[in-house]
Amino acid sequence: MNVSVVLFTSDLRLHDHPPLRAALDGARQVVPLFVRDRAVDGAGFAAPNRLAFLADCLRDLDAGLRERGGRLVLRSGDVVDQVCKVAAEADADEVHLAAGVSAYAHRREQRLRSALEADGRRLHVHETVITAVAPGAVTPSSSDHFAVFTPYFRHWEREHLRDALGAPRGVRVPESVGSERLPTRTELSGLSQGLAAGGEEEGRKRLMAWLRGGITAYEDRHDDLAGDATSHLSPHLHFGTLSPVELVHRARRTGGPGAEAFVRQLAWRDFHYQVLAARPDAATADYRGRGDRWRSEAAAREEVEAWRTGRTGYPVIDAAMRQLRHEGWMHNRGRLLTASFLTKTLYVDWRVGARHFLELLVDGDVANNQLNWQWMAGTGTDTRPNRVLNPVTQAKRYDPDGAYVRRWVPELEGLRGAAVHEPWKLKGLDRAAYDYPDPIVELADGLARFRHARGRD
Incomplete structure (x- = not known):
């Protein structure tokens, strides 16, 4: 096996990246690929603030790859079409991807698998990349997911986590595969004035500062509005510039009530992912209907x-x-x-x-x-x-x-x-x-x- 493609989605990092590690273990060359998916834009999720943070993340990911002899390949369009085109250009045998939980992510995976198999290529989907515990890894005896957090958490905290992986030392990318120009946040308008910077380097700096100081007092101060004593790591978890598996391991090594409270919040994140994975309609429909006749936006x-x-x-x-x-x-x-x-x-x-x-x-x-x-x-x-x-x-x-x-x-x-x-x-x-x-x-x-x-x- 000579070439593999790694499709980055909401996992824009080099540290603790199972799809990238698997691709590097199995191939001489790897194509790190991000597709600016037009379906995401069409669904209304291309909000300016997230596009700006994404631009930071992509440029930082590209910089990290270049330090290791590689580069990021950026394409735009239908994600399945673009992955298949890149795989053909690189003559890649397989594609690696982090598992998603939304209905769209499941459809993307199914379409991609079918299209690649039709071309004689394989798709490998990796769990515990965007969550610490995979959705469906812990379930009650009577259902496919937990509907209440407390019993979920009891099972979640007993689950064995895989070890966090280090960043690769080197990445070789085929020269024949071209890339679009990477975006910058300066090209965007309508941004929040105080929007934070994105990227794995920034995320790891925030993580180190959090572990050195803020996490110790988190149990006592997490609701302090003026003190602003939370981690501010949620954007980095959303874009995957930080690994939830690594965060749980590091918090547990720090120890104490603050770290335990922080880990509980990471478990809440996994809890919501496993709910959505089982009930994708909860993105728009009541999970538990209460017979509400809500006032509409027009009425109010x-x-x-x-x-x-x-x-x-x-x-x-x-x-x-x-x-x-x-x-x-x-x-x-x-x-x-x-x-x-x-x-x-x-x-x-x-x-x-x-x-x-x-x-x-x-x-x-x-x-x-x-x-x-x-x-x-x-x-x-x-x-x-x-x-x-x-x-x-x-x-x-x-x-x-x-x-x-x-x-x-x-x-x-x-x-x-x-x-x-x-x-x-x-x-x-x-x-x-x-x-x-x-x-x-x-x-x-x-x-x-x-x-x-x-x-x-």
């Missing part, structure tokens, strides 16, 4: 627009939504609060919020975005589907002195301490001094509407 147009632009009159909600627009990222506690507010206080269809998040989130993917939205809307795997998060109570608990709100809602910076969370309590000229809206809905009214809709009144 003004309230939805206020939510999107951070002008709801509830400072912690507005702060989180402004962080999303500025960074293409949002603190996890903010995600919970803004999702609860839209789906339960405003009673707007969760798909409206999920779509908006996917337009901006650099870490936005179908499994985690959609299923977290369903969890908060009460149509997903949450065992308490009717819980409602009170934004004022939550703000006082997780942003007690108001620093997070003042950071993102500067028009309220004159309000000291927890008073910033309830500006509507000001009277007369004191209230008029702040150019900030009154609440678009009374919390009691929103709660009553939701409880009535769910038959809980």
Whole structure:
């Protein structure tokens, strides 16, 4: 066997990359290939923030390959057509690919296998590249997947993880295979001003810093909105510039309550992947229907627009939504609060919020975005589907002195301490001094509407 093709998708790294290792073990030359899939663009997933992060990742991957004597081959079009063309150009015997979980990923794999076999070539699909534990590796006795996280986690943490692989020392790429020019983020418009840099090198720097410092306090500080004490590694997990297997191993070696809490979050990610793998329709349909008659985006147009632009009159909600627009990222506690507010206080269809998040989130993917939205809307795997998060109570608990709100809602910076969370309590000229809206809905009214809709009144 002389040549193999490695199709990179959401695994844009050289460290701990089983498809690349298998290809290098079996061939003298390898074609590292990324296809700018037009189907992804057509489905509306080509959001500017993610395209910019992707451009960083591709250029970094190419640089890493060149350091090892290789290069990245970039093509655009139908992914199956392009893989087959490259395999033919390189006279490759086989193609290696990381397993995906979405309905589209499964269709891509089936089409690719059929097309390659018709040409006398083989497709090898590798598990535990984008997850630590493969979807379907642990299942309950009565179902093909776990529908509740806690029992899933008990099985997940007992599962043996494969060893993490080192980056290859050398990669030889056939000179005959041409490539398109790699994109840059400077070619894109509409980016979040504070969008983070992408690429494996950046991801590994963030990981090292996290392991040296932040992970120790993660158990105590992960909900601290102002402290911003989470890892910020989710974009790198989404694009695969970091390996979830390696992250679990490194966190466990670090040890302690913070590391254990961080590993639990990685397990939540795997949990959502195994749900989506078993129920691909959960990307758009209620996982557990509650008989909701959601308010549509059109019916709640003004309230939805206020939510999107951070002008709801509830400072912690507005702060989180402004962080999303500025960074293409949002603190996890903010995600919970803004999702609860839209789906339960405003009673707007969760798909409206999920779509908006996917337009901006650099870490936005179908499994985690959609299923977290369903969890908060009460149509997903949450065992308490009717819980409602009170934004004022939550703000006082997780942003007690108001620093997070003042950071993102500067028009309220004159309000000291927890008073910033309830500006509507000001009277007369004191209230008029702040150019900030009154609440678009009374919390009691929103709660009553939701409880009535769910038959809980």
